[in-house]
Amino acid sequence: MKIAFTTSGDGPDAPLDSRFGRAPKFLVYDLDGDAWQMLDNAQNLGAAQGAGIQAAETVVRAGARAVVTGHCGPKAFRVLAAAGVTVYNSAAPTVATALADFRAGRLAPARGADVEGHWA
Amino acid sequence: MNLAIASGKGGTGKTTLAVNLARVIGGPVQLLDCDVEAPNAHLFLGGPARERRVIGIPVPEVDPHRCDGCGECGRFCAWHAIVSFGTTPLVFPELCHGCGGCALVCPRGAIRETERRIGEVEIRQVDHITLVTGRLDVGVAAAPPLVAAVKAARREDVPAILDAPPGTSCPVVATLRGADAVLLVAEPTPFGLHDLELAVATVREMGLALGVVVNRMGSGDDRVQRWCAGEGLPVLLEIPDDLRVAQAYSRGELMVDAVPAYRPLLTGLLARIADLTRATGTVRAR
Numbered sequence: 001m002k003i004a005f006t007t008s009g010d011g012p013d014a015p016l017d018s019r020f021g022r023a024p025k026f027l028v029y030d031l032d033g034d035a036w037q038m039l040d041n042a043q044n045l046g047a048a049q050g051a052g053i054q055a056a057e058t059v060v061r062a063g064a065r066a067v068v069t070g071h072c073g074p075k076a077f078r079v080l081a082a083a084g085v086t087v088y089n090s091a092a093p094t095v096a097t098a099l100a101d102f103r104a105g106r107l108a109p110a111r112g113a114d115v116e117g118h119w120a
Numbered sequence: 121m122n123l124a125i126a127s128g129k130g131g132t133g134k135t136t137l138a139v140n141l142a143r144v145i146g147g148p149v150q151l152l153d154c155d156v157e158a159p160n161a162h163l164f165l166g167g168p169a170r171e172r173r174v175i176g177i178p179v180p181e182v183d184p185h186r187c188d189g190c191g192e193c194g195r196f197c198a199w200h201a202i203v204s205f206g207t208t209p210l211v212f213p214e215l216c217h218g219c220g221g222c223a224l225v226c227p228r229g230a231i232r233e234t235e236r237r238i239g240e241v242e243i244r245q246v247d248h249i250t251l252v253t254g255r256l257d258v259g260v261a262a263a264p265p266l267v268a269a270v271k272a273a274r275r276e277d278v279p280a281i282l283d284a285p286p287g288t289s290c291p292v293v294a295t296l297r298g299a300d301a302v303l304l305v306a307e308p309t310p311f312g313l314h315d316l317e318l319a320v321a322t323v324r325e326m327g328l329a330l331g332v333v334v335n336r337m338g339s340g341d342d343r344v345q346r347w348c349a350g351e352g353l354p355v356l357l358e359i360p361d362d363l364r365v366a367q368a369y370s371r372g373e374l375m376v377d378a379v380p381a382y383r384p385l386l387t388g389l390l391a392r393i394a395d396l397t398r399a400t401g402t403v404r405a406r
Contacts, residue, residue, distance in 0.1 A: 049261055050200040050215050057194075060205055075212060083205045 001031045003102060004039070004064040005095045012036065012096040018070025021052030027095050028062050037062070052076030052117070060085060068098045074113040089114055121279035123393060124299035126323070128315025130286035132305040133335040133359070136369060137386075138283040139164045140376045142249045144386045148278050149249055154295040155285040156239060156254035156266045163372050165251050169242035175254075175269040177218030177262075178233035184208040186230035193222035193231060217262050239266045241273055250278070264294040271298075288322040296322075301329040301397045303356070308340035313347055320353065331396050333389070336361040354396065357389045 006023035007014045017023040026039040039062055044051040052072070056079035059067055067080060068088045080087055088107040092098035101107050125138045135153075139161050142151045153161040180193070180202055187208050194204040201215035202222050213236050223231040239256040254270035256263055263285070274280050284295040296302055302323045306316040316332070323330045331354045334344050338361040348355050359365075359382075368378030376383045 050212075053200040053203055053212065053215070057200070057203060057205075078210060079203050082203075082207065082210050 002064045003066040004028045004059040006069040020069040020072045021055045056080045071115040073117045077113040122300045124282040124302045126284035127305045128319035150280040151251045152282045153253040154267045156256040159253045165246040167244045167246045171243040173241045176235035176237045177265045179213040179216045179236040180231045181234045183230045192225045196225045263291040267294040305333045331356040333357045335359045356392045
């Protein structure tokens with residue numbers, strides 16, 4: 001199973017980014033293969049709208065079944081839910097800490113978006 | 121005659137110039153308030169709307185029985201207003217620009233279009249001025265379809281003055297497209313020049329005849345005029361920084377009514393605009 005983490009850095013010790021749609025990158029960890037994959041999300045940083053939807057498409061196409069991030073807005077959550085991806089909100093300082101929390105079962109699945117959209 | 125009045129920076133005096141030009145023009149004129157996110161020309165002309173049209177755009181509706189989840193619609197949509205992962209697509213109407221592409225590319229004919237309201241067009245008659253106002257609904261993001269609706273309400277046989285939104289983005293381009301000439305209103309300040317440069321680049325890209333009006337002369341310096349001279353851009357009018365004009369504006373009055381001395385300035389501007397469009401070959405930016 002693959003888990004996508006939002007981050008601005010390049011590895012597990014980098015900070016967990018609090019934003020989902022406008023996170024600079026996603027680090028995707030494969031629980032089965034113990035391998036990391038980097039997904040660029042730079043195209044969404046400057047998007048006026050639809051960033052969450054596009055980010056959700058990116059992680060779904062990468063095969064992630066879970067997303068660990070600071071916050072997730074309503075449109076992204078709708079897309080992720082439709083694709084069967086579980087969202088976990090985390091305030092962990094780094095990706096590695098968030099992964100450890102996930103492994104230890106300390107993260108609860110989000111039941112909905114935890115922030116408003118950034119427009120409208 | 122199709123004259124658009126635009127600016128890079130907001131608050132430079134586009135509407136002031138547009139409503140006052142409409143007032144002094146000899147004969148019937150249409151004033152199109154294309155600043156649909158913040159229309160204000162009606163505040164200066166008053167009068168009740170004689171007509172109100174609801175404007176909508178077509179948004180997709182998916183028939184889940186026909187859809188086989190191929191995802192073509194989602195791959196086509198540049199705005200991510202329709203998203204599919206091998207299942208019936210999710211639709212986000214608030215992101216849809218109404219282009220109809222998803223319905224066109226759907227191989228199963230599973231997408232039909234329904235109308236989504238985005239705003240209104242109001243029409244007023246004030247003396248010789250027909251004012252067409254676009255008013256985008258609160259929360260609607262895509263202004264260009266409403267700008268197009270405002271422009272569609274104009275009659276070809278009557279001259280039109282188009283009051284553009286500030287900036288250089290899509291709603292501005294939608295307003296300027298098809299104009300015979302563009303007046304850019306600028307303030308004589310560093311900020312004013314910076315945004316004028318952006319606006320000039322936009323108008324040049326569109327290949328439209330272009331003139332500059334400097335407003336509130338005396339509140340800054342001559343950097344706008346110097347830059348325009350270097351660029352070969354005609355400065356067609358300089359309007360002084362005049363407390364009487366500001367006071368009239370704050371009461372919703374027209375400059376040419378409150379201070380009649382401005383009337384000849386604006387009729388002179390109309391003559392220079394006519395020259396500008398006649399000399400399109402020499403003034404046209406590209």
